[in-house]
Amino acid sequence: MKKNTEKIIVGLIILLSFLVKVYGLEKSPASLGFDEAALGYNAYSILKTGRDEYGNFLPLSLRSFNDYKPALYTYLSIPFVWLMGLNQTSTRIVSVIAGTASLIFLYLFLKEFVKNKTLRFFIFSVLAFEPWRLHFARVALETNLSACFFVAGAWFLYKKRKILSPILFGLAAYSYHGARAAAPLLIILFLLDPLKWFFIKNWIKYKNWLIRRRWKYLISILVFILILVPVFLFNESSQVLTRLRQENVFYRYYPFTPKELIKEGKNVWLNSANNPIYYFLGIMSGHMLSYFSPINLGGRIYHWVKGSVQYIPGFSVIGWIETIIFIFGLVWLIKKIKNNFKYRFLVYWILASAAPAALTWNWFHPLRSMNLYPAIELVIVLGFVFLIKIINKKMSGLMAKFVYIGMVVLFAFSILFTILNEYVYSVAINHGEYQPGGFKEGVPILAKIQDKYDQIIIDSPHAQSYIFFLFYQQFDPKIVQSYADKRPKPGIEGNLNFDFYKYKFTKYNWSEQKNESKILIWTTSEVKEDEIKRTPNTNVIWIGNAVSDKVTAIITKE
């Protein structure tokens, strides 16, 4: 096969993957999530004023919901917002591009592990449509952008590019917090190659190898640190670490030992029978190993995943068949780990990218560990290689061919199912709490009529719903910025809605509000339409969401 043919086939798979990811972004996922709207609106705000919604000039971290999001995603969205206006597609397209671009590096890694081109194309086609790739690329997620830069950084690190690699890791770190820990960890693991320790008998030889061959990679760490310096210079470092403080494992699980096994009044650390250190180490090991656990990757849905942006209905992260193949891959990886650095590099990648997520309280959290999944996919690649070896060894030529055809048909079905599942079924299941409906449909209507009223009452159960009123009507950022001092201060969690312009966030109470005039009420609470319409000069406009035509009511009172 000519080299050009390979490029064309790979290019076609990537193009197809891009088209699948980009198609129908306005309809699926049906509406934006809170964080997506924040990323998009801040891009709009910076485009129009050079400042974020709080009036910070070209910030490196967005204060947003007091969670200080790394700002790179927002900056990369600006050209698309400029070109296409502020909408779901322009907000999500960076994620689509990142999800597609990371495929290039996946293929480069794939070439390292699979020499047979036909097999490589087949595996690449399967991986290009993995449920996580499709789902996360269709949502505006900083972590998806980070994963793209991270896989690129990992590739150049693997190729021993001492400067380019930390630059890409730096971009990953400017995209998502997790990469700030994962990238230096991967460089250090790459530098030390600690798994060698288990097998090496001559320590002097190892020390010499370390000094002779690896010391020069210290420059990669230095470059990475230098790139990251501005984050700490231009923001209060305590604020940058806000997220970790809120979510860390140490706080949530203390005192680690089950409470009933602790004797009252005694020092928990001196408990010899059920020492907290044992449980703490267990929790940490469990958190790390949960990212290798096939059931987590291929089936089990944790309650903190369900009802969040990372929930892919019908799947966990990877496909079901791939989960089984992943197990073969793990065995192959363990088998090869001693003799070949590329296999150890894969382990280091998995460990480094799982470590930041493992420090948070959740056992398994796909969103926080997205730098990891390209490496998981490479383990699946090893599984394919192992499986093909077994098939070729154990089966006759005809039987093997039969199995291969079966595999192709099965994966074709799987790919189609994954796409359909993501396009349509996911919308039916996922619309609601984190991608609340009604705002996309209702805010433009509200925007058209709001000038005629003196006050707009917003009765919404969501703690950050203000962002949708900014996003869906492209609200003037200058007005929003002027309220920065009146907004909930950093460190405050919970209700972050704030009153601005004519908007007042409060509970809907018709018996009180019916006496006011020139008022407009947006409510998701129960509305007794007959009772309201009995009041003169009053009207009710019903707003629907993805599955219903009555989730929100706009009540107008002249």
Added chain:
Amino acid sequence: MQNIISSVLKSLSYPPTEDQLVLINSFLKNLWLLRILSLLILLTSLFLWYKILAKVISKSVGLISCLIILISPTFYVLWLAYPIDCIKIFLLILLVFWFSRKKIGKLALLLISGYIVLFSFLTTKERASFVHKIGLKDATMEVQERFAAEDSLTDPIIVPLKIKRIVYNKYYIEFKELINEVIPFFDVESIFFQEIHPLEQKSIIIFVWPEIFLFIGGIFFLTKSKNKNLNLTVMVMFLFSFINFLFNPFVIFRKFELILFPISLIMAVAVVKIIETKVIFGKTAGFLIVFLCLYGIMTSHNDLNKRPDYWLDNRPYFYDFVFNSIKEKNLDDFTKIYVTNLVGNSKNYCEYYLKKCDKNKFIFGSFNLENTRPNKNTIYAGFAGEFVGSDFKNNIKTEWLTLIKDKGFSELKTFSTRDTIAYKFGNDVVVGESK
């Protein structure tokens, strides 16, 4: 010393399970006799397992594998509470032992697999979810649900119906459902992290968490091993564990009970290598892990004996309380005794605790006193929800005790189960007498 013994006794005083009652009421008559027999059966299985491994691999691997199984909390709970599982394990290992000497090969695999399936079908009426998935009924329902969900969208991405019909065909969905039954077999959390399980799943510790590192190490040595018998034994035992997992309808540790054998074997290989290795770092790390494993085992047993109700099935505790409370009363004073059957076969428990259960006096079934007063000269034993009304979210009225007293019961005894064993009826057990 006294403390240790009393804490050990806490789990040893676990009331009989339904499995045990079947055997006790039929012929054995004594719980402890049954437990000792179960232990002997399991020890014999271990001896046979040792003989198999000593023959096909090595004595040291066999010995360590047996030790790992022996100290597992699962092993302890199996002889303590699940005699039928002990018999199943014994027969399985006996068959493996027998076939390992005959070298029948594939036929042996088939026969033993058949035995596991048959045993599951014959010893219980319950069926594993895998069995329910066989056949297209569930798949057809899922297809319909998918279509219905997608049709409910007001403005979906339009996908041609033909494509939908091709993809959402019941055969593919059936395949998906079956493979989703297979994936949970690779549940690292249930096998190795039960003591800190992220879902606080009710089960028993199979292996303590540090043992996963021995397992990973063992796989490494296994992939390097040229001993075909070793690899074959591991594969075959995994296959049997897998079949048992698919067809066993019970709680997760019972579904995984056979996995004790292949995993302990893999870990034994790792331990032997740790002892043999001359690589200082490997040896140090290895011994550290072994130490942690032993500490973990000690910790787990300590936990199991301090909180048996946390780890073990709570239903026997329910019956223990109910029938011991009834036993204290003079039954001749009562015309009827209602005992709920919400959580199991109350009749079997009655026969165990009271020996004679008059058919005309005892009524084994759920009752509802929400809107009625109790009959005179009657005992009612059940959950609070049966006295004051059930709730579909299991939120029984907080003043349930007062409400029950107000119904005119002359004496009430109550007990709270740790787990929700009768959902909708609350966690509080009440034995009330009305005179």
